[in-house]
Amino acid sequence: MNKPTRIIATAFVLIVGAVPGRLRSQERFSSGWTFPVVSYRLKNGLRVVLSEDRTLPVVSVVVAYAAGSIREQRGQTGLAYFLENLMFQGSENVSPLQHLSFVQKVGGELNANTTLDKTLFYETVPSSQLPLALWLESDRMRSLLLAPGALEKVRGELLDTHRRRLATESYLGSYDFFNDLLYPDFAYGHPIIGNGEDLKNLSPEAVRDFYERYYVPANSVLAVVGNFDVARARELVSRYFDTIPPGTAAPTPPLPRFEQDREVVRTFRDALLPTPGFHLGYRLLPLQTGDRYALGILDYLLLRGQSSRFYTRIMKRDLTAYYLAGGLEERLGVEAFKVSALNNNEVMADRCQKAILSEFDRLKVSLVSETELDKAKRLYRMDYLRRLSTTLDRALFLTDAAFADVALPELAAEFERHMKVSPQSIYSLAVRLFVPSNLVVVNIRNR
Amino acid sequence: MRKSFPAVPLVLACGLTAALTLAAPAPASGQERFRRTPPLPDPFRELKLPAIETATLSNGLTVAATRRPGFPVVTVQLVILAGEADSPADLPFVATLTARMIGRRTRESSAEETAAMIDAVGGDFSVSVSMDYTVLTFHVPAEFMDRALELLRLMILQPEFSDLEAATAKRILSYELRDLEKSPEFAGRRQLLRLLFGGHPYGSAAVSWDVIRRITPRDIETFYGLFFRPNNAVLLVSGDAVPSASDQRLTLPFAPWTRRDVVRAPLVPPPANAAQKICLVDHPAAEDFVIFAGNLAPAPTSADYYPFLVLNQVLGGTMGSRLFMNLRESKGYAYEAFSEAEFFKSCGVFWAKARVTPQTIGASVEEIEREFRNLAAERIVPDELEVAKSFLIGNLPLKVKSLEGYAARLSQAVALGLTESDWGKASDSLMLVNADRVLETARRYLTPVPLVVIVGDRRRALPALGAFEAVDIYDSTGAFLMTLRKGEVK
Numbered sequence: 001m002n003k004p005t006r007i008i009a010t011a012f013v014l015i016v017g018a019v020p021g022r023l024r025s026q027e028r029f030s031s032g033w034t035f036p037v038v039s040y041r042l043k044n045g046l047r048v049v050l051s052e053d054r055t056l057p058v059v060s061v062v063v064a065y066a067a068g069s070i071r072e073q074r075g076q077t078g079l080a081y082f083l084e085n086l087m088f089q090g091s092e093n094v095s096p097l098q099h100l101s102f103v104q105k106v107g108g109e110l111n112a113n114t115t116l117d118k119t120l121f122y123e124t125v126p127s128s129q130l131p132l133a134l135w136l137e138s139d140r141m142r143s144l145l146l147a148p149g150a151l152e153k154v155r156g157e158l159l160d161t162h163r164r165r166l167a168t169e170s171y172l173g174s175y176d177f178f179n180d181l182l183y184p185d186f187a188y189g190h191p192i193i194g195n196g197e198d199l200k201n202l203s204p205e206a207v208r209d210f211y212e213r214y215y216v217p218a219n220s221v222l223a224v225v226g227n228f229d230v231a232r233a234r235e236l237v238s239r240y241f242d243t244i245p246p247g248t249a250a251p252t253p254p255l256p257r258f259e260q261d262r263e264v265v266r267t268f269r270d271a272l273l274p275t276p277g278f279h280l281g282y283r284l285l286p287l288q289t290g291d292r293y294a295l296g297i298l299d300y301l302l303l304r305g306q307s308s309r310f311y312t313r314i315m316k317r318d319l320t321a322y323y324l325a326g327g328l329e330e331r332l333g334v335e336a337f338k339v340s341a342l343n344n345n346e347v348m349a350d351r352c353q354k355a356i357l358s359e360f361d362r363l364k365v366s367l368v369s370e371t372e373l374d375k376a377k378r379l380y381r382m383d384y385l386r387r388l389s390t391t392l393d394r395a396l397f398l399t400d401a402a403f404a405d406v407a408l409p410e411l412a413a414e415f416e417r418h419m420k421v422s423p424q425s426i427y428s429l430a431v432r433l434f435v436p437s438n439l440v441v442v443n444i445r446n447r
Numbered sequence: 448m449r450k451s452f453p454a455v456p457l458v459l460a461c462g463l464t465a466a467l468t469l470a471a472p473a474p475a476s477g478q479e480r481f482r483r484t485p486p487l488p489d490p491f492r493e494l495k496l497p498a499i500e501t502a503t504l505s506n507g508l509t510v511a512a513t514r515r516p517g518f519p520v521v522t523v524q525l526v527i528l529a530g531e532a533d534s535p536a537d538l539p540f541v542a543t544l545t546a547r548m549i550g551r552r553t554r555e556s557s558a559e560e561t562a563a564m565i566d567a568v569g570g571d572f573s574v575s576v577s578m579d580y581t582v583l584t585f586h587v588p589a590e591f592m593d594r595a596l597e598l599l600r601l602m603i604l605q606p607e608f609s610d611l612e613a614a615t616a617k618r619i620l621s622y623e624l625r626d627l628e629k630s631p632e633f634a635g636r637r638q639l640l641r642l643l644f645g646g647h648p649y650g651s652a653a654v655s656w657d658v659i660r661r662i663t664p665r666d667i668e669t670f671y672g673l674f675f676r677p678n679n680a681v682l683l684v685s686g687d688a689v690p691s692a693s694d695q696r697l698t699l700p701f702a703p704w705t706r707r708d709v710v711r712a713p714l715v716p717p718p719a720n721a722a723q724k725i726c727l728v729d730h731p732a733a734e735d736f737v738i739f740a741g742n743l744a745p746a747p748t749s750a751d752y753y754p755f756l757v758l759n760q761v762l763g764g765t766m767g768s769r770l771f772m773n774l775r776e777s778k779g780y781a782y783e784a785f786s787e788a789e790f791f792k793s794c795g796v797f798w799a800k801a802r803v804t805p806q807t808i809g810a811s812v813e814e815i816e817r818e819f820r821n822l823a824a825e826r827i828v829p830d831e832l833e834v835a836k837s838f839l840i841g842n843l844p845l846k847v848k849s850l851e852g853y854a855a856r857l858s859q860a861v862a863l864g865l866t867e868s869d870w871g872k873a874s875d876s877l878m879l880v881n882a883d884r885v886l887e888t889a890r891r892y893l894t895p896v897p898l899v900v901i902v903g904d905r906r907r908a909l910p911a912l913g914a915f916e917a918v919d920i921y922d923s924t925g926a927f928l929m930t931l932r933k934g935e936v937k
Contacts, residue, residue: 033519055517056844057492093482097766102485104765105834107841124848126841131486139482167734168629227492239481306562316559316615322622378569382588385520390848 033385037398037408038230042238044246045218049398050233051225053391059226060124060391061133063141064399066250067214068117069192070332075201078194079210081114082154082202086211087121088112089150092143096150099136106132114192117332120399124392127227131236137222138240141215146208155199162196171277171444174268175340178279178442181264182338185256188331216247221402223395255333258285263436265443273446276349277323277342280356282438284335291433293417294425295335299328300376301368301426302359303339304383307375309359310339320352337434346445353441363430367423377419384415494844496871499857502692506706507678511861512692513685515853521592521686522854525599526862527581528681529674532648532714532791538666539651540620540659545670546574546581547616554605558612561602568594575855578649579792580862586850589686593696600700603675608664621656628923631902632800634728635739638900638925639798642726643743647717649791655924677701679709681861685853716794719743720898725812726919727912729905729928735782736808736903740815741798742895745888747790747863753876754888755788755795760835761827761885762786762818763799767834769818770799778814780807792863797892805907809914812899819897822889826882840874 038050069080090096103110108125121140123133165172176191183189222241224233260283284295303310303326314321326339339356343349388394401408501511515522527546534541550565550572551558565572570587583602585595627633644650682701690696719742744759745751763770763786774781781801788797799815827835847853860870868876901908905920912918912931920928 053517055515056848057494058844058848092478093484101765101767104767105837106488107838107843107845109842109845124845126488126491126844128488128491129841131489135482135486143478164734228489232489243479305566307559307566312559312562375563375567375569378588379566380569382520382569382571382586385518385588386586386850389518389520389850392848 033388035388035394039398039402039408042217042242044242044244045216045249046241046244046246047221047402048234048237048241049221049223049395049402050228050230050237051223051394051398052228052230053225053394054227056391057127057227058124058391059127059130059133059224059228060122060395061130061137062120062122062221062223062392062395062399063137064118064120064221064223064403065215066117066219066403067119067210068115068332069190069194070116070187070253071210071214071250072187072190072194074186075198076194076206077190077198078158078192079198079202079206080119081192081194082158082199082207083210083215084112084114084119084121085154085158086146086150086207087140087144089154090145090147091140092145093139094136096145096153099140102132102136108133116188116192118399118403120396122392122395124226124390130224130226130228130233134224134236134240138244141217141220141241142244144211144215146204146211148204151204151207155202158193158199159196162193162199165193170270170273171340171342173270174273174277174442174444175279177266177268178281178440181266181440181442182281182283182336183256183331183334184258187253188256188334213247214250217241217244218246218249221399223399223402225391225395225398253332258283258334260437263439263441265441267443267445269445269447271446273444275322275342275344276346276446277321277340277444278349278353279338279340279442279444280353281326281336281338281440282360282434283440284337284433284438287335288429288432290417290421290425291429292335293414294421294429295328295337296418297373297376297380297421298363298426298429299337300379300383301372302337303327305375305379309362310356313355313359314341314352318351318355320348320355342444349443353443360430360434363426363434368426370423373421373423373426377421380418381415494847494874496847499860499870500692502698504677504698504702506702506704507676508698508701508704509681509861510692510697510701511681511683512689512694512697513683513857514687514689515685516687518687518850519589520586520850521589521595521684521689522850523585523587523592523595523599524683524685524854524858525583525603526681526683526858527583527675528579528679528862529670529709529711530577530579530581531651532578533674533711534648534651534670535666536646536648536651538658538662541662541666541670542581543576544613544616544620544659544662545667545675546576546583547620548608548612548667549583549606549671549675550574550602551616552607552609552612553601554607555601558615561598564598568598570595572598577791577862578651580858582854582858582862584854584858586854589688592684592686592689596697596700603701604704606671608667608671610664613662613664613667617659617662620659624656624659629732631728631730631733631735631737634730634923634925635737635800635900635902636798638726638728638902638921639739639741639898640796641925642724642898642900643720643741643796644717648714649717649794649796657924672707674709674711676707676709677704678706679711683854683857683861685857714791714793716743716746719892719895721895723896723916724919725899725912725915725917726901726921727905727908728900728902728921728923728925730902730923731904731906733903735802736805736901736908738801738803738808738811738815739798739900739902740812740819740897741796742892742897744788744790744795744797744892746792746794747865747869748792751888751891752790753873754880754884755797755892756839756877757832757835757880758822758885758888758892759786759788759797760838761831762822764835764838769822770801770815773818774801774803774811774814778807778810780804780811780814784811784815790863799897805903805911808901808908808911812901812915816897819893823886823893826886829882832880832882832885836877836880839877843873 323342774784
């Protein structure tokens with residue numbers, strides 16, 4: 001099953017932002033931890049965030065482009081993911097797959113990731129190799145080779161991946177069907193991997209246009225976290241990125257409209273599926289001030305930890321499901337609360353679904369106790385700390401913050417707002433948002 | 448959508464791709480000179496791991512503390528010096544089930560209440576069981592260290608192994624096993640260990656549902672009584688500003704734990720596989736075929752350990768290593784080809800692994816064995832040696848960058864009796880490896896004929912199996928079905 005992903009930095013993405021041209025140090029996070037942050041912008045618009053950490057001799061470099069699947073047009077699904085893969089196929093001074101071998105030769109690790117709004121590339125290398133990481137990233141930012149052979153190679157690989165996923169992830173079809181219903185707007189709802197037909201038909205021109213439009217400094221963030229001297233890092237960043245032509249920043253897409261006057265319930269049938277189950281989700285619109293913090297904590301209360309309400313009820317008490325996943329999901333300003341379950345038979349699936357819906361209803365009839373709320377907040381805090389625990393985690397966190405364009409100290413306030421969520425605020429949002437007109441259910445049946 | 452490295456699909460036309468790339472027009476002209484070649488590194492910064500400070504209580508419990516500065520999360524671990532190899536021969540996986548039941552019901556709390564107490568400190572609790580040891584791990588915000596220790600005390604000193612909890616633990620394990628068994632990699636590793644170790648205690652990792660279902664709460668309680676003793680355990684605490692190992696905050700909770708003699712004879716590794724043996728595990732759902740070709744490796748305390756790490760790196764550590772360059776880039780037989788190793792207390796095990804099409808099974812096995820023979824016959828060239836050492840030394844700090852990575856390395860060092868040269872000075876040990884030592888090690892561990900396990904759809908494999916004199920066929924659970932001899936394949 002393709003698990004629903006939870007975008008954990010939700011609040012920061014929306015509210016926090018960069019501080020162009022200003023230096024900051026020792027921003028204090030109310031989570032009880034401090035780390036230094038320096039942020040500035042190059043003349044070509046590239047936002048740079050540097051954070052020193054002398055604990056280990058490693059450094060993480062993240063280059064993120066505001067070039068996620070939301071930028072794709074109909075008929076071009078999978079284009080952002082295609083570019084992510086193409087970025088490993090060589091640039092002017094780095095031959096195909098050499099990027100990978102350069103990093104591996106020094107003992108480093110690398111990866112890339114495409115989301116709805118961004119495509120991210122990242123390396124963690126021994127700190128002495130910071131020049132190498134920046135050289136590699138700058139070369140593919142400025143001079144990716146869009147050779148026909150490389151395009152066809154990536155196309156073949158992705159079609160193969162697509163075929164494998166369909167063959168091995170039994171519930172992928174039902175999950176895509178569910179997302180289409182929950183996010184009816186094309187830009188927000190279509191799968192990041194795209195569909196096979198679109199991948200087959202992607203033209204070299206479309207790929208080149210996407211790269212030239214979005215893979216530019218003005219549309220990007222560079223975050224470096226680890227064991228380095230700031231002066232040296234600034235010198236290296238300047239050397240490798242200053243002269244890359246700026247391009248233009250892509251505007252933020254408009255928020256979609258969502259109109260549904262009653263719950264939507266559909267059945268997805270596939271005789272080859274091992275067991276039945278369901279996907280269930282509330283699309284959370286419209287949000288009021290403070291709802292995002294309450295939702296952030298509610299996520300932990302309902303589904304995180306071994307003693308969360310859903311886990312205790314379904315997996316420990318009722319024993320009606322053998323798989324339960326979900327949580328709060330944010331897609332560039334659009335939030336949804338999702339739950340997916342797999343059950344041994346249809347009777348169990350129905351019971352499980354009723355239990356989940358009754359747990360949502362319970363939020364509307366009685367206040368959550370302070371004790372339970374405190375427990376959820378502590379789990380939230382631990383996850384918050386975990387999101388900062390490695391140099392790479394912190395670089396990704398700071399990348400999100402920089403894209404959101406608000407001063408970094410606001411992060412501390414964001415954390416505090418989560419800690420101040422009250423039982424009343426949970427009750428208030430439950431009454432307004434967990435209503436049939438926001439509900440989408442897909443029942444999965446295997447006969 | 449996240450990429451998965453180093454797995455990359457087969458492209459038989461790599462040479463063609465490179466040619467087309469070269470033929471493409473240059474995207475930029477007049478570039479600065481510094482862009483043309485990779486830059487020189489900045490000065491090397493050495494990995495310095497904090498010292499491990501220890502104290503021993505009167506009941507035999509060793510307490511160890513290390514300072515990991517800079518982050519307000521504390522890791523509390525209890526290492527029990529008994530693992531899967533200590534499960535009774537007829538009941539493999541008792542060690543795992545015992546560990547899974549610790550942390551659930553206690554004499555003072557139901558399983559739900561225990562879970563709520565863990566969540567209440569905002570921590571996470573996990574158990575892991577390897578061949579030689581078991582680790583219970585808490586990660587908690589620093590201010591909850593005392594409560595984590597108290598919870599650990601409750602779990603360890605007052606566990607309750609009820610029928611209901613045992614049934615729940617077995618049910619969860621069965622779901623996990625069902626998921627794992629879908630993976631050809633899991634099936635291949637399991638079969639390799641089964642056949643390499645046979646009746647040896649290290650063969651007990653070859654778990655299957657039919658043995659798990661027979662385990663009773665009494666078996667679990669017996670295992671707990673035998674091995675969960677303070678004189679057979681180490682308490683590890685790591686984090687920013689943790690107390691010293693002899694501090695009462697660490698020692699008092701476990702002072703009432705009762706000592707009892709623990710009998711654990713050192714394990715003698717079995718002989719290496721030395722005869723040609725090809726096996727096929729039938730995995731009808733598998734798209735491709737995965738070949739495992741492996742044998743025994745040195746123990747982590749052996750003088751051969753660091754040379755072996757270099758050897759393994761040269762053989763198949765990355766996409767630049769021999770297996771990948773030969774099987775994928777040169778011959779185009781494999782989607783991917785690497786080598787891996789696992790190390791237990793008394794020996795290790797390694798294997799080359801290649802994902803291939805049915806048509807290339809025979810040729811791939813031949814090439815893997817050729818690579819083994821080449822490494823055992825000729826000294827590696829200086830460039831290969833340096834690249835391998837550079838990777839291994841550069842990768843050392845990356846292994847401990849996460850809370851989990853640090854905790855795993857720390858518990859491994861303690862449980863396997865590693866020394867300072869392994870914990871804080873591994874880079875020095877790697878630096879000392881030379882081509883002669885790699886050759887000696889290769890002769891010792893790569894000369895014996897490897898055991899070959901192929902996982903995939905038996906029907907699609909049949910034509911390719913004719914390349915071998917004899918192939919033992921096993922079903923997807925690893926049960927022996929038949930031997931197929933050359934000439935019998937149709």
